[in-house]
Amino acid sequence: MKNFRIHILTLLFVSMAFSCSEDLLDVDNPNTPTVDQAWKTEKDAEMGINAAYNMFYKPSTWTRWIYFRYDLTSDEGHSTSPWGELADWTRFRYSNYNFWDGNNWHWRDFYKAIFRTNQVLAYVPTITFKDEATRDKILAQAKFIRALFYFQVAVLWETGPIVLDPSEPADEPEQRGEAEIWAQVEEDLLWAADKLPPTWDDANVGRATKGAAKALLARAYAQQKKWALAKAQLDWLVTGEGKGYYGLVDNYRDNFTHLNENNKESVFEIQFSDKNKGGDGDNLSASMGFQRTQFFAPGGIGWQDGKARAWLIDEYKKEKTKDGKNDPRLLNNIFYKDAYKDFPDAVANDTLVYNRRWDVGAWGNETFIKKYSTYYYRDREDYHAPNNFRFIRYADVLLLYAECLNETDQTAYAYQYVNLVRERPGTNLKKLEDAYPAIGNDKTLFRKRLQMERSLELCFEAVRWMDLKRWDLVTTQAGIEELKTRDVDFNNFVLGKHHRLPIPQIEVDNNTKLDQNTPY
Structure with a gap:
């Protein structure tokens, strides 16, 4: 009886299709307007x-x-x-x-x-x-x-x-x-x-601004080593009219959580949200969540597909803060086994891993990327983290400005902009000239130290590959040899090809x- 009804309905729909006017079937879909129908208002x-x-x-x-x-x-x-x-x-x-x-x-x-x-x-x-x-x-x-x-x-x-x-x-x-x-x-x-515009109203926060365009243009010029042109664009943000719109937040961590987004350090920020938990298509319920956290978190919490190189930990620990402690950016950027030893004054959750003690059996001596993770408010990751990604931070602008000054033979003038980043209240490092007096006004030595300053401040913010190319570290044999000392994967690198x-x-x-x- 059930099959019979299906056959009857099928025949009914077929007969209706043949009896309908073709004009009635030619109906526009209001959800997919054509070019002729759209772009009117x-x-x-x-x-x-x-x-x-x-x-x-x-x-x-x-x-x-x-x-x-x-x-x-x-x-x-x-x-x-x-x-x-x-x-x-x-x-x-x-x-x-x-x-x-x-x-x-x-x-x-x-x-x-x-x-x-x-x-x-x-x-x-x-x-x-x-x-x-x-x-x-x-x-x-x-x-x-x-x-x-x-x-x-x-x-x-x-x-x-x-x-x-x-x-x-x-x-x-x-x-x-x-x-x-x-x-x-x-x-x-x-x-x-x-x-x-230099800013948008609250309803449009996250849209591109004048400062974002100038900062991105400066990046483009810098990649081509057009240092004077890059500096000219950054002038607006650092010493010119735009200076009043930007600054460094006291707490470094505020740049990577969902609790203090679109702050004064944000030059351009990609707005993520965990409100929609759909897929990745173009429909109205598509996800707008930040997914990298799921792939970088330790096993049992995420997929642990991406990990930090351990040399960064050593670099952070080479220099103490003004009050004799380890660089707090290390605690904010990397999960590692001995964090509780290096930061004995930190609150428990900061030295735990998503409220868990280090799993020696599962994680061993691995080093995981902590920056942008959501350990501070939940126990595991998923595909819907709400953290905005800070595409361009003002700290990056300041360090790039210092690089432009150094490359245009203004090394002495460049120190102050690196120091703004180093002396952030939440970082509290010594001035660059006090910590590394041997650099002086040597352009080459300043450039090399600035490369490390950028990594310690901006690691895991999707700028390092761009930086390596700009510094010719992936286009010269000397550069590849340097990278091999920090990353064994560069033993596979073929000069003239893999850049x-x-x-x-x-x-x-x-x-x-x-x-x-x-x-x-």
Whole structure:
């Protein structure tokens, strides 16, 4: 009887389909408007730019996998994941150029984000706005986001298409070199910085600002060793009009929890939330949680796919604070077995691991990444941490400013900006010149110490790989030899090859105008 009813209903629907007018079946889906239907109102423009921001919430970007490239591939971290291909991707063992999680997804989603910004830039100018300033702010945000993703293309692959208009499936955009990509980043950020506001109201906190555009542009200039241009952009944040918007918070830890977000040290911050616990798609219930914590936490609490290199602990302990204690940044950045010995005055939860004593049997002498973990309020991790990721911190700005000054022969003037970071009340280290008087005004010695200062302040914040490239440590044999002393994975590194990734092979196969990076 049940099967009979099914057959009857099937025949009924088939007969209805043949008897209906084709016009009745041609109904627009209000949830997926076409280009002709969309881009009519200011609300459409707002939704368009929000869709571009939404690309930050993909596993390939700043929720999860990007940290395997920027933190774990650098000398600060490593992977012992049982997923062999994932671990190998951080060890410079690239056998599958189509490894989705380590390569293809990055490329796909970076260009997907660029596609979304290109739509905004193409169609928003056709919309009538009540005032031009509102329109320009939307366009400036689109240029900022497009530049941010082209920045990643320049750092990771050094080559790729430059697509500036909404693309079509049959398009085969031409391959462009690193210099051309950087030039596009510069052009977009210069325009954005001119139009973006220095701050937003509470309802729009987290959107790109003038300071964010200038800081990102300074990073782009610095990567190309255009030191004077980089300094000129940072002037606005450090000594100019923007100085009043930024500063260092007293408590270093406040930069990495969900309890004091978007504070004065935040220059650009990716807004995460644990309110939605859905998947990673483009639907309204998609997750906006910070997922890296699940992958970096110790076993039994998370997946322990990413770990800290132990040399960092030794570096932190080489220098005492003004009151003779260990650098408190060590306690905030790394889980390790002897933390309770090194910080006897710390509250118990700070030297425990998610309220647990060190599991000698499971963790041994491992060192785990603590920064951004949620140990301070829960017992284990999941895929929905609420911590915002501080994409650019003011401490980074100050240290980069000092680097620009040193590289433009103003070493003596650079010390003060490093000291602002070192003497933060919650860090409490001596002035750089007092701790290392032998540096003096020696540009080379200052540069080398600044490299370590950046690591101790910014480790596990997705800047180390960018720094290693800027300092020529991955493009010279001397640099590789130095990195080998801190990270055995660099024994696999092939000079002239592994400083950039292979382009996903599927992209090369599908685009006749795209060549694989040599010597891959």
